[in-house]
Amino acid sequence: MTHFSANSPHARDIASVLHPQTHAGRHQELGPTIMTGADGIFVRDDAGNVFLDAGAGLWCASLGYNSERLAKVAYDAMRTLGYYQIFRHASHGPAIDLSEKLLELAPVPMSKVLLQCSGSEANDTAVKLVWYYWHAQGKPEKRKIFSRRGSYHGSTCVTISLTAKPDYHAGFGLPFDGFLHTDCPNYYRDALPGETEEAFSQRLADTLEAQIMAEDPETVAAFWCDPVQGGAGALPPPRGYFQKIQAVLKKYDVLMVADEVICGFGRTGAMWGCETYGMQPDMISCAKALSAAMQPVSAVLLNERIYQAVVRQSDKYGAFIHGYTYAGHPVCTSVALETLRIYEEMDLIDHIKSVEPVFLRELGALTDHPLVGDFSGVGLIGGLELVRDKATKENWPGEVGLGARIDQHARANGLILRIVGNRIAFSPPLIITAEEVRELARRMRATLDAVYAEVS
Ligand code: PLP
Numbered sequence: 220m221t222h223f224s225a226n227s228p229h230a231r232d233i234a235s236v237l238h239p240q241t242h243a244g245r246h247q248e249l250g251p252t253i254m255t256g257a258d259g260i261f262v263r264d265d266a267g268n269v270f271l272d273a274g275a276g277l278w279c280a281s282l283g284y285n286s287e288r289l290a291k292v293a294y295d296a297m298r299t300l301g302y303y304q305i306f307r308h309a310s311h312g313p314a315i316d317l318s319e320k321l322l323e324l325a326p327v328p329m330s331k332v333l334l335q336c337s338g339s340e341a342n343d344t345a346v347k348l349v350w351y352y353w354h355a356q357g358k359p360e361k362r363k364i365f366s367r368r369g370s371y372h373g374s375t376c377v378t379i380s381l382t383a384k385p386d387y388h389a390g391f392g393l394p395f396d397g398f399l400h401t402d403c404p405n406y407y408r409d410a411l412p413g414e415t416e417e418a419f420s421q422r423l424a425d426t427l428e429a430q431i432m433a434e435d436p437e438t439v440a441a442f443w444c445d446p447v448q449g450g451a452g453a454l455p456p457p458r459g460y461f462q463k464i465q466a467v468l469k470k471y472d473v474l475m476v477a478d479e480v481i482c483g484f485g486r487t488g489a490m491w492g493c494e495t496y497g498m499q500p501d502m503i504s505c506a507k508a509l510s511a512a513m514q515p516v517s518a519v520l521l522n523e524r525i526y527q528a529v530v531r532q533s534d535k536y537g538a539f540i541h542g543y544t545y546a547g548h549p550v551c552t553s554v555a556l557e558t559l560r561i562y563e564e565m566d567l568i569d570h571i572k573s574v575e576p577v578f579l580r581e582l583g584a585l586t587d588h589p590l591v592g593d594f595s596g597v598g599l600i601g602g603l604e605l606v607r608d609k610a611t612k613e614n615w616p617g618e619v620g621l622g623a624r625i626d627q628h629a630r631a632n633g634l635i636l637r638i639v640g641n642r643i644a645f646s647p648p649l650i651i652t653a654e655e656v657r658e659l660a661r662r663m664r665a666t667l668d669a670v671y672a673e674v675s
Contacts, residue, residue, distance in 0.1 A: 228253055228265065239374075257284030260648040260655060262635075270630070273645050273659055274637035278449060278481045279512035281649040282561065289513045289554050289561075296553035305334070305547040307538075314547035317556045321518055324559070326493040327500065330523040334516065334547035338480035339373030341504035341517040342443070345476050346377050347541060348502065348525055349441040352474065355528035362397055363434055365427065365473075366443040369403040371450025372478055381443050384450060399434065401427045403448065406457040407593040407604055408612065416458035424463035428470075436471035441501075445478040446492025452642025453602035455595050461496045474525075475500045480517070481600070484508035484559075485567045485649050488575050488598030495597060501525055508649065511558045516551035567649060571598055577653040581660035582645060588667045589675070599649055602642040603663075614641055619674055628669040634662040 223229035229250040238246060253265040260283045261269050275281065282289075296313065303311050318332035333348075335341045346364065353361040364381065366372065372381040379387055380394030383403075388394055402409070402423045410419045431439050442464070448454040468475050477500035482492030485508065489495045493503065502525060506517030521529075533539050545551070561567075575598055582601055583594045592606035605625075607615045615621040622638045629636045637644040647659060 222248075223250055259283045259285075260651055268630075268633070270633055270635045271647075271655070271659055271662065272635040273643075273647050273663075274635065275646055275648045276512060277507070278486075278637075278644075278646045279507035281484065281508035282511040282513075282558070283648045283650055286511065286513060289511065289557055292553050292557040293514065293550050296550040300549050303549060304542075304544065306542050311547075311549050313549045313552035313556060317518075317547075317552040317559075320556060320559055321505075321520060324490055325503070325520055326489075326491040326498075328522065329503070329520040330526040331521055331529075333519040333521065334552065335506075335518060336515045336543060336545050336548070336551070337373075337517050338478075338504065338506035339375045339378045340543065341480070341506055341519050342373045342378045342381060342476075342478060343375045344541065345502050345504050345519050345521075346381070346441075348519065348521060348529070349474055349476065351532055352525050352528040353440050355531050358437070360438055361440045363399055363439045364397065364441045364443060365399050365401050365430070365439065367403050367448060367451075368400050369405070369451030369454070370443070370445060370448055370478075372443060372445075372480075382450065399430065401430055403451050403454070404456050404460050405451065405454055407595070410457075420457050420460040420463045423460065424467050427464060428467045431467065431471050431473065436473070439471060439473050441474040441476055442468050443476050443478060444498075445480065446482045446496050446498060447487060447597060447600050449481040449600075449644065449646075450639065452604070452639035453596070453600050453644035453646060454642070455597045455600075456496060461498050465499060474502070476502045476504065479503050479505040480507055481646065484562065485571050486598050486600050486646065488568065488571050490568060509558065510551060510555040511561075513558070514548075514551040514554040515545075516548070516555045565650075571649060574599065574651060574653050574656060578645075578651075578656050581656055582663070585660065585663060585667065588664065588671070590667050590671055596645070599651065600644075600646045602639075602644050605641050605643065615674070621670070621674065624670045624673060625666060629662070629666045631669070632662040632665045634659070634666060636663075636666075 232251045233247050254262050255265045256263045262272055262284055263269050305314050321332045322329055366381045366383050368383045370383050372378045380398040383400040406416055406419050477493050477498050479491055483505035487495040501522050503520040510516045529539050578599055579596050585591050586594050590605055591603050592609055592612055593604040607613045
């Protein structure tokens with residue numbers, strides 16, 4: 220039974236809303252945290268508590284949580300052409316302008332943009348394009364897809380199959396066959412004694428090569444990767460990792476798809492994570508900061524090689540038979556376009572580059588804390604690795620409930636955190652200032668101190 224009064228928003232939420240990524244039964248007891256407003260990068264709940272959300276919502280609120288300017292653009296777009304579709308040769312200005320802009324920004328030459336509504340849709344569609352491509356090459360058996368353990372690529376049936384996290388599959392009878400998983404590049408946890416980052420990266424590339432050989436390269440279609448692995452707790456790759464992985468993919472003619480859903484638009488200190496790490500993907504999926512999360516919009520960027528296959532298949536089947544009602548939605552694409560203009564005007568990359576040293580230093584300094592084993596980050600994304608014993612890197616046992624304790628104390632300190640297994644992932648709004656980063660680190664240390672006092 221709920222202790223919230225009848226007709227309170229809390230009781231009504233419990234009675235009506237099924238929350239994603241939430242313990243359904245416990246929600247009836249705990250109820251929701253109801254957000255009511257925001258001021259820049261700070262959000263406010265209905266009890267008047269103000270939080271610095273160190274995860275920018277779901278890695279996405281790049282410009283904070285409110286914007287007069289984007290609101291005006293959405294309003295104008297709704298008045299001009301509040302909806303039109305882009306099926307069967309139809310088009311409109313915002314879809315054309317945004318596609319053109321994305322091709323201009325692309326980190327490697329890309330040929331076309333396929334507009335979608337979410338990161339999951341973008342990745343799901345990119346999987347279809349991978350399969351379509353190999354069919355067009357007369358190799359329909361080239362179908363298996365590799366991703367890295369710990370990665371998250373979305374929640375549709377296919378993208379959750381790409382997602383290499385067993386707890387996301389449990390109870391659903393997933394993943395689908397043909398989605399294969401290779402090593403997570405966690406140097407701190409998995410390097411052998413004395414192994415350099417380069418040697419560790421080479422070992423992982425060798426393992427991938429052995430897996431491809433074991434499967435038969437003629438059945439392996441693509442490799443999926445986000446530049447900084449968000450689902451593994453904001454884990455940047457070790458030195459040389461993508462160069463060595465790409466050499467293997469090239470050798471066996473395996474496509475590379477870069478999931479830039481988190482990293483795209485500045486997060487790593489360059490416009491794309493691909494630029495930061497010298498990645499040369501055949502396709503890119505992006506979402507989130509594309510519209511500063513103020514409208515649901517995403518995109519797949521595909522290179523000429525993939526596009527030409529789509530042209531050939533259109534001849535064969537009469538059309539490229541794929542599409543969503545809201546793909547290229549004029550309101551969403553208008554807001555995305557304006558978001559990209561804002562990034563240019565504020566010189567987003569320069570701003571991130573100027574805050575990055577403070578971000579890395581302030582959060583990196585937390586490694587002196589007894590609960591923290593390691594910190595790694597780049598740009599404005601990073602993760603703290605939590606340990607019970609710094610020397611052995613032993614984890615806290617589950618019954619301690621470390622994550623729940625951290626979450627609770629963080630909220631008491633005005634901080635919302637993203638806790639992913641043993642890591643706390645940081646991806647604050649990209650407009651965060653150096654002073655706000657210092658405040659974030661202060662609140663984080665106060666949180667760790669309070670938790671340590673309980674568990675030590
Ligand atoms: N890819 C990555 C790397 C993500 O982090 C996410 C979501 O967090 C997705 C894909 C899925 O995006 P969406 O939630 O918009 O479907």
